[in-house]
Amino acid sequence: MLAGKKILLGVTGSIAAYKSAFLVRLLIKEGAEVQVVMTNASRDFISPLTLSTLSRNPVFSEVSTEESWNNHVELGLWADLFIIAPASANTLAKLASGICDNMLTACYLSARCPVVVAPAMDVDMWHHPSTRRNLDQLKQDQVSLIPVEDGELASGLTGPGRMAEPEHIVRYLAHFFSTNESFAGKKVLVTAGPTYEEIDPVRFIGNRSSGKMGLALAEELTSRGAEVYLILGPNRLPLPDHPKLKVQPVTSASEMADAARKRWPECQIAIFAAAVADYTPATRAEQKIKKSDAAMNIELVRTEDIAATLGKLKEPDQMTVGFALETENEEKHALRKIKKKNFDFIVLNSLQDAGAGFQHETNKITILTADGEKMAFPLKSKTEVARDIVDVLEEKMIKRIKE
Numbered sequence: 001m002l003a004g005k006k007i008l009l010g011v012t013g014s015i016a017a018y019k020s021a022f023l024v025r026l027l028i029k030e031g032a033e034v035q036v037v038m039t040n041a042s043r044d045f046i047s048p049l050t051l052s053t054l055s056r057n058p059v060f061s062e063v064s065t066e067e068s069w070n071n072h073v074e075l076g077l078w079a080d081l082f083i084i085a086p087a088s089a090n091t092l093a094k095l096a097s098g099i100c101d102n103m104l105t106a107c108y109l110s111a112r113c114p115v116v117v118a119p120a121m122d123v124d125m126w127h128h129p130s131t132r133r134n135l136d137q138l139k140q141d142q143v144s145l146i147p148v149e150d151g152e153l154a155s156g157l158t159g160p161g162r163m164a165e166p167e168h169i170v171r172y173l174a175h176f177f178s179t180n181e182s183f184a185g186k187k188v189l190v191t192a193g194p195t196y197e198e199i200d201p202v203r204f205i206g207n208r209s210s211g212k213m214g215l216a217l218a219e220e221l222t223s224r225g226a227e228v229y230l231i232l233g234p235n236r237l238p239l240p241d242h243p244k245l246k247v248q249p250v251t252s253a254s255e256m257a258d259a260a261r262k263r264w265p266e267c268q269i270a271i272f273a274a275a276v277a278d279y280t281p282a283t284r285a286e287q288k289i290k291k292s293d294a295a296m297n298i299e300l301v302r303t304e305d306i307a308a309t310l311g312k313l314k315e316p317d318q319m320t321v322g323f324a325l326e327t328e329n330e331e332k333h334a335l336r337k338i339k340k341k342n343f344d345f346i347v348l349n350s351l352q353d354a355g356a357g358f359q360h361e362t363n364k365i366t367i368l369t370a371d372g373e374k375m376a377f378p379l380k381s382k383t384e385v386a387r388d389i390v391d392v393l394e395e396k397m398i399k400r401i402k403e
Contacts, residue, residue: 001177003032005032006079007033007079007080008075008078009034009036010104011039012088013039013040014088015045019163019166026170028055035079036051061102072110077112081173081176082113084104084116084117085163087118089119089131092117096134097134116145116172117146119161122154122157123155123158126148145383148162148164149163183224185225187228188221189263189271190218191214191274192230192233192274193275194207195251195277198281200287201285205277213386214271215230215239216382217273217386217390226269228245253280264310272310272323279301280303281299307322311343312342319393322345326351331374346367348368363379363380364379
């Protein structure tokens with residue numbers, strides 16, 4: 001998938017810069033044409049001569065020298081993709097702010113191609129609110145992120161912050177080019193987040209769902225060309241400004257059901273990633289309920305099962321994907337839901353698995369299909385999990401077209 005692709009590689013001042021040599025070598029081996037641009041700080045970690053030799057092209061680190069002016073605009077227009085690996089915390093901040101004080105940031109502002117960053121930094125820098133804000137801004141600017149990996153860091157600490165291994169980056173880029181428009185022309189409904197069921201004007205019944213998994217799915221689908229209708233429960237997540245992503249905020253299960261029923265007839269695919277409340281108060285108090293010494297009972301009634309409703313309305317050319325978060329007899333319960341709700345496949349995760357479920361950056365899933373397949377995946381970031389789910393969805397979609 002990388003043969004003939006023009007890859008502009010940006011290298012910044014991080015100890016992980018030594019990995020850029022391996023990355024260049026792998027990209028060349030895959031048939032890509034590579035040009036390298038470096039920050040001044042990166043030259044303290046790896047020699048430009050090394051990268052020039054491996055890429056078979058001159059390496060640029062200055063906008064101008066005594067001999068010539070290096071055309072950052074030309075490089076930005078030349079590339080099919082600009083990847084910055086490693087991307088230091090300092091460079092991420094510059095990109096997010098539009099600061100243009102070196103050859104690499106000048107190329108970034110000139111690039112008309114997709115831009116991908118592979119961050120590398122220490123664990124505390126990775127978790128710092130400034131870094132999180134910068135990454136959120138870059139996502140809004142349509143910059144793709146290759147997730148950091150977890151392990152021993154140069155400081156001696158252990159945790160997230162390692163730049164992805166060169167082999168993983170190459171696999172990501174190959175996947176990027178192979179799937180970029182595979183869902184073009186498809187309309188996909190995605191539900192995400194919790195629902196809040198009001199007891200009175202200040203209290204509600206809810207759950208711990210953050211909406212991260214649903215948002216990751218929406219981002220992955222739009223990156224592959226789909227038009228996505230995201231019906232999103234209450235959350236605090238930054239939302240990307242993507243022309244193919246339409247977000248409808250809702251609060252309660254009934255609001256989510258109404259929005260889903262309205263959109264479903266025009267969609268080919270629905271993914272039910274929301275954690276919809278199963279019960280809602282039978283009545284809502286108009287005023288705040290005052291505390292008393294007596295016990296309080298709240299009568300609850302069942303909410304509409306959105307996935308089951310849409311499953312009954314599903315036409316032969318439509319597909320549905322469900323989620324099951326279980327604590328016991330996981331596969332048995334998930335298989336029952338496939339049949340009951342007419343899913344094409346279900347994504348199962350268990351609260352027994354560390355790092356899975358609500359309020360985590362990671363998830364560990366098993367996919368069970370209506371035709372008896374079972375696919376288990378290791379613990380991954382939710383971005384990577386979304387990619388795995390959409391890969392399976394794409395495979396099923398292609399198979400159905402062939403049949």
